[in-house]
Amino acid sequence: MPTASTSFFGWVAFLLQKYGTLFLRGTGMTLLIALTGTLFGFVIGLLVAIVRSFSPAPERPGHHGALEGALCAARGTLLHLAQMLLGAYIQVFRGTPMIVQAVVIYYGAQYAGMYMDTTFAAIFIISINTGAYMAEIIRGGIISIDKGQFEAAHAIGMTHWQTMTAVVLPQAIRNILPSVGNELIVNIKDSSVLNVISVSELFFQAKSAAGAYYRYFEVYFIIAVIYLILTLTVSRVLRWVERRMDGPDNYVIHGSQSDSRAEIVVSRENEEEVSRSWKA
Numbered sequence: 669m670p671t672a673s674t675s676f677f678g679w680v681a682f683l684l685q686k687y688g689t690l691f692l693r694g695t696g697m698t699l700l701i702a703l704t705g706t707l708f709g710f711v712i713g714l715l716v717a718i719v720r721s722f723s724p725a726p727e728r729p730g731h732h733g734a735l736e737g738a739l740c741a742a743r744g745t746l747l748h749l750a751q752m753l754l755g756a757y758i759q760v761f762r763g764t765p766m767i768v769q770a771v772v773i774y775y776g777a778q779y780a781g782m783y784m785d786t787t788f789a790a791i792f793i794i795s796i797n798t799g800a801y802m803a804e805i806i807r808g809g810i811i812s813i814d815k816g817q818f819e820a821a822h823a824i825g826m827t828h829w830q831t832m833t834a835v836v837l838p839q840a841i842r843n844i845l846p847s848v849g850n851e852l853i854v855n856i857k858d859s860s861v862l863n864v865i866s867v868s869e870l871f872f873q874a875k876s877a878a879g880a881y882y883r884y885f886e887v888y889f890i891i892a893v894i895y896l897i898l899t900l901t902v903s904r905v906l907r908w909v910e911r912r913m914d915g916p917d918n919y920v921i922h923g924s925q926s927d928s929r930a931e932i933v934v935s936r937e938n939e940e941e942v943s944r945s946w947k948a
Contacts, residue, residue, distance in 0.1 A: 670682050676885075679881075679886045680886050680889065680890060683877060683881075683883065683886055683890060684890065686877075687873075687877040690873045690876065691873060691874070691877070693873060694868065694870035694871070694872065694873030694874065694891075695870050695894055695898070697787070697868055697869045697870070698856060698859050698870045698898070699898070700791075701787070701790045701791050701794055701855075701862070701867070701869065702852065702856040703852070704791050705790070705791050705793075705794025705795045705797075705798055705855055706794070706798055706851055708791065708795035708798075708799070709794065709797070709798025709802050709851070709855075710798070710799075710802050710848060711799075712795060712798075712799030712803070713798070713800070713801070713802020713803040713804075713805065713806050714806055716758070716799065716803035717802075717803045717804075717806035717810060719751065719754060720751050720755070720803070720807060721807065721810055721828075721832070722751075754803070758800045758803055760800075761797050761800035762801060765861075766793065766794075766861050766862075767861040767864055769796075769797060770789075770790075770793050770864055770865050771864055771865065773789065773793055774786075774793070774865040775865075786865060786866055786868070787867065789867070790859070790862045790865070790867040790869070794858075794859065794862075798851055801851060802848070802851065805847045805848065806840065806841075806844060808844070809840030809843045809844035810837075813839055813840055817836065817839075818831060818835075818836070821834075821835045821836075842913055845906070845909070846906075846910065849902070849903070852902060853903065856895065856898050856899055856902065857895060859871075870894060870895070871891065874887050874890070874891045
């Protein structure tokens with residue numbers, strides 16, 4: 669066991685040897701709740717963004733019967749109510765800290781007679797918190813797509829849902845991928861606030877290790893390095909995914925207005941030149 673004269677790195681080595689398994693267990697829990705919460709949050713945000721992107725069908729006098737017109741009005745009212753509730757959800761969860769949300773949801777559920785497992789509670793809290801942010805991120809991605817693509821899809825008879833899933837979202841998701849990755853990185857770090865409801869993530873495990881020998885600085889230095897390794901690794905993986913989604917550096921355009929058999933090889937270097945020649 670180290671003594672009072674043991675150096676800083678001597679204590680770090682001792683703590684890693686004695687509590688390495690504890691730190692690994694906490695790291696695994698942190699990754700589990702961050703990855704799962706971000707995935708569920710993305711799904712929640714996607715659904716919320718799609719619902720909020722709906723617009724009520726315009727009224728056409730004489731086009732519908734009385735009953736059908738009443739049903740259209742009822743659907744419009746329900747849609748407006750749903751959008752108001754979803755807007756309130758976004759404002760509440762974006763406007764309050766996650767640590768407060770964790771305490772209110774976890775202990776509020778106990779007050780109502782529902783006792784949640786801490787791991788389930790952690791994933792649930794991160795999911796609904798992330799969903800509020802993802803909804804606005806995805807909505808921004810949808811808005812970034814040219815309106816002409818919406819109009820073209822509707823012109824060939826596609827429904828709003830078909831337009832979203834087949835035309836708009838594949839492009840929007842590529843545009844928002846850096847922001848989605850940033851949410852994952854934020855969740856890896858912000859999962860530490862869940863120690864207030866006794867979730868056994870990395871920070872919670874570090875507190876247990878630090879209290880045994882009162883070496884708080886050395887223990888928190890260790891977990892700071894672990895958090896940094898996690899976030900840097902995730903950043904590199906996401907950059908690789910972005911490059912893969914960019915497609916190949918070289919591609920072939922088949923056919924043109926003048927010759928359907930033509931093939932034009934395009935690379936990153938001559939892409940602008942080819943684009944100018946086509947416009948000319």
